[in-house]
Amino acid sequence: MNTKYIRNVAIIAHVDHGKTSLLDQLLYQSGMFRDAELDKLAGGQHNLIMDSNPIERERGITILSKNCAIDYTDQDGSEYKINVIDTPGHADFGGEVERVMKMADGVLLVVDAFEGPMPQTRFVLSKALENHLKPVLVVNKADRTDSRPDDVVTEVFDLLVQLDADDDALDFPVVFSSARDGWARRDMNDGNDNMKPVYDAIIHSVPTPKDNPEEPLQMLVTTLDYSDYVGKIAIGRVFAGRIGEAQAVTVIDNEGKHTLQKVVKLYQFSGLGKAEVDIVQAGDICAIAGLDPVDIGNTIACPDKPSALPVISVDEPTMTMTFRVNDGPFAGREGKYVTSRNIKDRLDKELVTNVALRVEPGNTGEEYKVSGRGLLHLGILLENMRREGYEVCVGKPEVIIRKIDGIRQEPIENLVVECPTDCQNSVMSLLGDRRSEMVSMEIKGGEDDFVRMEFRIPSRGLFGLHARMLNATQGRAIMHHTFDRYEPMRGSIPQRQAGVMVALEQGQVTAYALDSLFDRGIFFVKSGDAVYEGQIVGEHCKDNDIEVNAARAKQLTNMRASGKDESARMRPPRIMSLEAALEYIQDDELVEITPHNIRMRKRLLKETDRRRAERKTRK
Numbered sequence: 008m009n010t011k012y013i014r015n016v017a018i019i020a021h022v023d024h025g026k027t028s029l030l031d032q033l034l035y036q037s038g039m040f041r042d043a044e045l046d047k048l049a050g051g052q053h054n055l056i057m058d059s060n061p062i063e064r065e066r067g068i069t070i071l072s073k074n075c076a077i078d079y080t081d082q083d084g085s086e087y088k089i090n091v092i093d094t095p096g097h098a099d100f101g102g103e104v105e106r107v108m109k110m111a112d113g114v115l116l117v118v119d120a121f122e123g124p125m126p127q128t129r130f131v132l133s134k135a136l137e138n139h140l141k142p143v144l145v146v147n148k149a150d151r152t153d154s155r156p157d158d159v160v161t162e163v164f165d166l167l168v169q170l171d172a173d174d175d176a177l178d179f180p181v182v183f184s185s186a187r188d189g190w191a192r193r194d195m196n197d198g199n200d201n202m203k204p205v206y207d208a209i210i211h212s213v214p215t216p217k218d219n220p221e222e223p224l225q226m227l228v229t230t231l232d233y234s235d236y237v238g239k240i241a242i243g244r245v246f247a248g249r250i251g252e253a254q255a256v257t258v259i260d261n262e263g264k265h266t267l268q269k270v271v272k273l274y275q276f277s278g279l280g281k282a283e284v285d286i287v288q289a290g291d292i293c294a295i296a297g298l299d300p301v302d303i304g305n306t307i308a309c310p311d312k313p314s315a316l317p318v319i320s321v322d323e324p325t326m327t328m329t330f331r332v333n334d335g336p337f338a339g340r341e342g343k344y345v346t347s348r349n350i351k352d353r354l355d356k357e358l359v360t361n362v363a364l365r366v367e368p369g370n371t372g373e374e375y376k377v378s379g380r381g382l383l384h385l386g387i388l389l390e391n392m393r394r395e396g397y398e399v400c401v402g403k404p405e406v407i408i409r410k411i412d413g414i415r416q417e418p419i420e421n422l423v424v425e426c427p428t429d430c431q432n433s434v435m436s437l438l439g440d441r442r443s444e445m446v447s448m449e450i451k452g453g454e455d456d457f458v459r460m461e462f463r464i465p466s467r468g469l470f471g472l473h474a475r476m477l478n479a480t481q482g483r484a485i486m487h488h489t490f491d492r493y494e495p496m497r498g499s500i501p502q503r504q505a506g507v508m509v510a511l512e513q514g515q516v517t518a519y520a521l522d523s524l525f526d527r528g529i530f531f532v533k534s535g536d537a538v539y540e541g542q543i544v545g546e547h548c549k550d551n552d553i554e555v556n557a558a559r560a561k562q563l564t565n566m567r568a569s570g571k572d573e574s575a576r577m578r579p580p581r582i583m584s585l586e587a588a589l590e591y592i593q594d595d596e597l598v599e600i601t602p603h604n605i606r607m608r609k610r611l612l613k614e615t616d617r618r619r620a621e622r623k624t625r626k
Contacts, residue, residue: 010215010216010218010220010288010289010290010291011215012085012086012087012088013087013088013090013215013216013290013291014087014088014089014090014112014113014209014210014213014215015090015092015110015111015112015113015213015216015244015290015292016089016090016091016092016111016112016113016114016115016143016209016213017091017092017094017108017110017111017113017114017115017135017140018030018091018092018093018094018114018115018117019094019104019114019115019116019117019131019132019134019135020117020118020127020128020131020147021118021119021122021124021125021126021127021128021131021487022095022127022487023119024117024118024119024122024125024128024147024148025117025119025147025148025186025187026093026094026115026117026147027093028147028186028187029115029117029145029147029184029186029205030075030091030093031186032186032189032202033077033091033202033205033206034075034077034278034279035189036189036201036202037077037078037079061394062387062390062391071095071100071103072092072093072094072095072103072104072106072107072230073092074090074091074092074093074230074242074276074292075090075091075093075276075278075279076088076089076090076091076275076276076277076278076292077089077091077278078277079206079210081207081210087210088291089206089209089210090110090276090291090292092107092110092111094107094131099379099380099381099382099383099384099387100363100380100383100384101130101131101134101322101363101380101489101490102321102322102361102362102363102364102380103363104130104131104134105134105319105320105321105322105362105363106229106230106303106304106319106321106362107229107230108134108135108137108138108140109138109227109229109243109244109319110227110229110243110244110292111138111140112140112141112213112214112215112216113140113141113142113143113209113212113213113214114131114132114135114140114142114143115143115145115205115209116128116131116132116135116142116143116144116145116163116179117145117147118144118145118146118147118159118163119147119148119159120146120147120148120149120151120154120156120159120183121148121151121153121155121159121451122425123155123158123159123162123163124159124162124163124166125423125487126421126422126423126487126488126489127487127489128163128166129166129170129421129489130489130490132166132167132170133170136167136170136171136172136176141175141176141179141212141213141214142167142176142179143179143180143182143208143209143212143213144160144163144179144180144181144182145182145183145184145191145205146159146160146181146182146183146184147184147185147186148185148186148187149183149184149185149192149195150185150187150188156183156195160181163179164177167179179212180193180208180211180212181193182204182205182208183195184202184204184205189201189202190202191203191204191205192204215290216289216291217290218245218246218247218289218290219247219248219289220247220248220249220288220289220290221248222247222289223247223248223308223309223311223312223313223314224245224247224248224249224250224256224307224308224309225245225246225247225248225306225307225308225309225314225316226243226244226245226246226250226293226295226306226307226308227243227244227246227304227305227306227307227316227319228241228242228243228301228302228303228304228305228306228307229242229244229303229304229319230242230243230303230360231301231302231303231359231360232294234296237271237272237296237297238296238297238299239296239298239299239301240274240294240295240296241294241295241298241301241305241307242292242293242294242295243292243293243307244290244291244293245287245288245289245290245291245292245293246289246316247289248288248289248309249286249287249288249289250270250273250286250287250293251270251273251285251286251287252270252271252272252273252283252284252285252286253269253270253271254269254270255267255268255269255270255310256268256269256270256298256307256308256309256310257307257308257309257310257313258298258300258301258305258306258307258308259305259306259307259308259313259315260300260302260305261302261304261305261318263315265313266300267310268297268298268299268301269297270295270296270297270298271296271297272295272296272297273285273286273287273293273294273295273296274293274294274295274296275291275292275293275294276292276293276294281294295307302359303319303359303360303362304318304319304362319362321362321363322363322380322490323365323407324363324364324365324378324379324380324407325380325381325406325407325418325466325490326378326379326380326381326382326384326385326404326405326406326407326418326466327365327376327377327378327379327404327405327406327407328376328377328385328401328402328403328404328405328589329369329374329375329376329377329401329402330350330354330369330374330375330376330377330399330400330401331347331369331371331373331374331375331399331400331401331402331597332345332346332347332350332373332399332400333345333398333399333400333599333600333601334373334400335400335539335541335542335599335606335608336513336539336540336612337537337539337599337601338398339398340601341398341601341602341603341604342396342397342398342601342602343396343397343602344395344396344397344398345397345398347372347373349397350375350397350399351375353392353395353397354366354375354377357388361388363379363380363384364377364378364379364384364388365377365378365379366378378407380490381466381490382404382469382470382586382589382590383586385404385589386585386586386589389401389585389600390585392600393585393600393601393602393605394602396602397600397602398599398600398601398602399600400597400598400599400600400608401589401597401598401600402592402594402596402597402610403589403592403593403594403596404470404589404590406418406465406466406467408496409493411493414495415495415496416493416494416495416496417465417466417467417493417494417495417496417497418465418466418490418492418493419463419464419465419466419490419491419492419493419494420463420464420465420466420469420488420489420490421446421461421462421463421488421489421490421491422438422443422461422462422463422464422469422486422487422488423459423460423461423462423486423487424438424459424460424461424462424476424484424485424486425451425457425458425459425460425484425485425486426457426458426460426480426483426484426485427456427457427458427480427483428450428456428457428458430479430480430481430483430484431458431460433479433480434460434476434479434480434484435460436479437472437475437476437479438462438464438468440500440501441464441465441467441468441472441500441501442464442465442468442497442498442500443462443463443464443465443468444462444463444464445460445461445462446462446463447460447461448460448461463491464488465497465500466490467500468500469488470590471503471590471591472486473486473587473590474587474590502593503591503593504550505528505546505547505548505549505550506546506547506549506550506551506552506553507543507545507546507547507552507596507607508524508527508528508530508543508544508545508546508547508552508553508554508555508557509541509542509543509544509552509553509554509555509609509614510538510539510540510541510542510543510544510554510555510556510557510558511540511554511555511556511614512540512556512558513537513538513539513540513558514537514538514557514558515535515536515537515538515558516532516533516534516535516536516537516538516544516557516558517534517557517558517559517560518534518577519559519560519561520555520556520557520558520559520560521533521534521557521576521577522576522577523559524545524555524557525576525577525578526548527545527547527548527553527555528546528547528548529545529546529578529580529581530544530545530557530577530578530580530581531543531544531545531546531580531581531582531583531607532544532545532557532580533577533580534577538557538558539608539612540612540613540614541608541609541611541612541613541614542606542607542608542609543596543606543607543608543609544557545557546581554614583605583607584605585598585600585605588605588607591607592607595609595610595611595617595620596608596609596610597609597610
């Protein structure tokens with residue numbers, strides 16, 4: 008196909024602003040599928056088609072960037088191919104956004120018609136401008152009763168000015184839409200009921216590829232897929248020349264090493280899948296099977312005149328935690344992969360596709376220091392490992408401190424909190440204790456008055472903040488954050504205020520024991536759960552740790568009859584998610600992750616060992 012009729016566009020947005028829903032509607036209305044086919048691909052439950060990963064479906068977020076292609080016929084009869092890249096909206100998956108930007112010539116910037124630009128909007132837009140991509144603004148959720156589309160357009164323009172956008176980027180087209188209802192309009196009053204204005208904005212505003220098919224081959228690998236039949240599949244954009252099936256190519260790795268290889272199969276994207284083709288020319292996005300070794304950032308070049316493209320640059324990680332072998336009493340009961348070698352092999356496999364991840368040896372042969380963009384970034388990796396049958400223990404997350412010009416500096420996050428005005432004082436008090444500084448504050452009108460506050464806060468201050476924020480605002484606050492920059496250390500930040508209850512012995516939790524400990528605090532376990540010595544079974548109502556016997560059984564005597572403990576006092580247990588558990592633990596504690604359980608425990612399981620370590624610390 009002539010590059011004149013190809014458009015390469017990435018959809019970018021802040022989390023939950025509707026970019027994946029928008030792409031779903033573009034696919035539905037493209038005429039390439041019947042509704043039944045799309046509903047089947049979406050799981051038959053009206054889920055989002057592009058959120059194909061099980062965790063994406065469960066959490067309603069996009070984790071992995073994905074490719075698809077839409078065939079569109081313009082009103083003058085011209086047939087276009089639109090290559091679309093769906094990107095994550097959460098800040099922790101910024102590495103996914105950065106590596107796929109190279110494939111696009113323009114971006115659909117999706118912004119909520121009420122919320123306006125948010126922290127991740129700034130991040131993804133700055134990456135688009137760094138790659139000189141033309142933005143097309145889609146003001147989504149314009150059907151909301153509290154929407155303010157005109158104000159949002161102005162705010163996006165102001166954001167572009169702050170990011171030093173050039174005149175071409177500032178002259179962006181605007182489309183108002185409701186992805187949920189399937190309509191888009193250039194003017195809110197025109198009554199259009201389909202997505203045609205979005206297609207037209209892409210065709211007429213996103214530049215055509217400027218790549219030259221007559222030059223020597225150059226293709227940049229930005230994504231890796233895998234097939235049980237053909238092995239690794241390298242996905243990327245052809246920037247120069249042509250590539251054909253069975254063609255000899257030179258793969259240039261990130262260190263500059265050249266490897267002569269052969270293309271076994273060649274694919275172009277078609278709808279939600281891939282179609283095998285004989286040749287792909289410059290300007291298009293394709294997938295190649297049969298190359299090994301090949302990694303993200305490699306250049307696939309012409310053997311006669313091999314020339315490498317610039318390596319993809321990705322921002323460095325800001326957080327690290329220790330992965331180690333599960334050495335608890337219940338180790339090996341549930342997991343299939345439990346050794347340090349199993350964990351190392353899985354982390355090496357993740358490094359191939361997760362460009363924002365870093366892995367280093369730990370203090371012992373059974374530990375690894377794993378660094379990433381944030382708690383959710385590392386939490387998703389752990390959740391995937393758990394579902395695959397791995398058992399692992401992880402330590403408390405720590406921010407990565409850098410020395411810049413001889414000064415210790417820490418990562419600072421841009422935090423935005425939206426809450427009802429009557430919660431404003433609670434939020435400001437909570438954040439004031441965590442070394443934050445307020446940047447701006449504004450009142451947003453609507454059915455209820457909301458206040459939008461923007462802060463700069465150390466990444467350390469975010470640990471445990473989400474739960475405390477929900478408690479302080481009765482669950483009415485919404486918070487988002489993204490990495491901003493490194494600044495000198497801001498001093499100490501309050502740690503967990505409450506102590507914990509630690510199990511004294513191994514056994515099964517009884518209602519009798521929970522009843523006797525009712526006034527001591529909140530439990531993380533329920534009657535019937537198996538616990539072991541050193542496991543954290545609850546939160547103490549005071550600031551010190553205590554040892555408790557959660558498996559104590561009722562002694563049967565002439566004065567005590569056995570019963571079913573109907574009268575036992577028991578609060579509902581606090582069920583901790585993986586990320587919540589990682590935020591909760593302290594330096595002397597670990598989270599034990601298995602296929603069926605998430606437990607918190609002390610590093611040293613025996614009480615005598617903990618006391619001995621405490622005495623050494625005091626000395």
